[in-house]
Amino acid sequence: MGLLQGLSKIRVRLAVGFVAAFLGMALFGVLSYSYFLGMEQKLVFLSQADGMVNMALEARRYEKNYFLYRHDQDFEQALDYLNRYEAMLGADREHLVRGHGQAAIAGLQKVSADYRRQFVWVHDHIGGDAGVAKMDQAVTKLRASGKELIERLEVLARNERQGITDLLREYRPLLVAFLVLLAGLGAVLAYSLIVRLVRPLQIIEAATEVVAHGDYQTIPWAKHRDEIGSLVQAFNRMVTQLRHNNEQMIQTEKLTALGTLTSGVAHELNNPLNNISTSCQILLEELGQEVGEYHRELLAAIDQQVAKARDIVSSLLEFSRQRDFRLRRENLRTVVEESLKLIRGEIPSGVQVRLLVPGGIQVQMDKAHMVQALLNLAMNAVQAMGEAGVLTITARMLTQTRRVELVVEDTGPGIPAQVLPRIFDPFFTTKDVGSGTGLGLSITYGVVERHHGHIEVASSQGRGARFTITLPMDTERS
Ligand SMILES: Nc1ncnc2c1ncn2[C@@H]1O[C@H](COP(=O)(O)OP(=O)(O)OP(=O)(O)O)[C@@H](O)[C@H]1O
Ligand SMILES: [Mg+2]
Secondary structure, eight states: OHHHHHHTSHHHHHHHHHHHHHHHHHHHHHHHHHHHHHHHHHHHHHHHHHHHHHHHHHHHHHHHHHHHHOOHHHHHHHHHHHHHHHHHHHHTHHHHHHHHOHHHHHHHHHHHHHHHHHHHHHHHHTTTTSOHHHHHHHHHHHHHHHHHHHHHHHHHHHHHHHHHHHHHHHHHHHHHHHHHHHHHHHHHHHHHHIIIIIHHHHHHHHHHHHHHTTOOOOOSOOOOOSHHHHHHHHHHHHHHHHHHHHHHHHHHHHHHHHHHHHHHHHHHHHHHHHHHHHHHHHHHHHHGGGSOHHHHHHHHHHHHHHHHHHHHHHHHHHHHOOOOOOOEEEEHHHHHHHHHHHTGGGSOTTEEEEEEOOTTOEEEEOHHHHHHHHHHHHHHHHHHHTTSEEEEEEEEEETTTTEEEEEEEEOSOOOOTTTGGGTTSTTOOOSOTTTOOSOHHHHHHHHHHHTTOEEEEEEOTTSOEEEEEEEEOOOSOO
């Protein structure tokens, strides 16, 4: 398993390929060297075998001369060549026995000994009293021995030559096999480099271009378990993070621009609204009974609407004001409980609240801001569910990413897909005029962001809404 996993890595494959090629070449080199050594030896023996044939032929040439001219000199020359031939045979005996067998070499020795003996006998008795018939018989024998000697030696030389041919024939398939193996290995390495490295890199390069142009596309391709697979995964993580950061940046920019605008407008509206309210109250008090019931009701309605307008202005100011913001170590459960306490009066009896936040989670928070943020979420959920439903608030630690996750979930009607991208926008509301400013979620978004957190929503029509906040885990020691 470990080995297989290792082999899926490109660097391991390349290393294994190169080591295999190196070992193959080394093995081939050693084998070739030993073949050439053997060949060299065989060539030496072949030239020695040829030498022996020549010695024997020389001996026989002097034998022929001896019978023609009867010079003792020729007899001695013949014996001299025979001696040299026997010396060569004795020197190479071990190799010759190994290559041609004990019997063949013993036969050679016997034939040459016969030849010598018969030649010496003929030389000693020629012109003597041995008798013509006996001499003829001895000479015939001598010639037969000489002929046999040459024949045997020629067989020996032929065998040596055959040995070299055999060695070459053995070497040829080895050479072919090695070349085929080398070509195969080269092909595999080239395949690894091109298919598993070059092509994916081209794809990643193209994907990078796409991202550079602002289109945050991930690469739909994670089947590889090698370095390229990890690279693609890292690339996709980077793209997802970039997309997220980009969205967050746009949202923040929107909030900042609107914050500046609204605080200006709210301040400008505050004074005239105060004036209207004051004037209205003075009129109500001073006109007293002088005006009819109908007009008094109109004045009261004006005062009421102005009060509502001032409420809106004050929540606008709340939205845009950079209130004192201080992070402190807080218990998450306590903060959630506090938010719920504030809206207790607004929760209908048919709505069940499930609080599944463990008591031991500590987070660095600005309590007042976070209470406000959670309250907005809970309030939206309650308003969406109407008379009955379940509001669930859960929290858990994500130790791997060192974050805390808080989920606010309801069983209300959910958020339609076309509305979903706009719910965090300031002033976006689907509620009736006067009953919602559309600032709730944008405030929550801003608060979470100031805590270096993220907020995400998942919802579909008819299935409720689920808001997930992640915040950095408190790393301070308690
Ligand atoms: N839990 C939810 N279920 C269904 N829709 C929701 C939920 N939370 C928010 N929404 C939708 O998102 C819109 C924006 O919410 P947001 O809290 O920003 O404003 P609001 O609730 O309309 O007004 P305000 O909070 O100022 O009273 C809501 O009008 C509603 O359509
Ligand atoms: Mg709201």
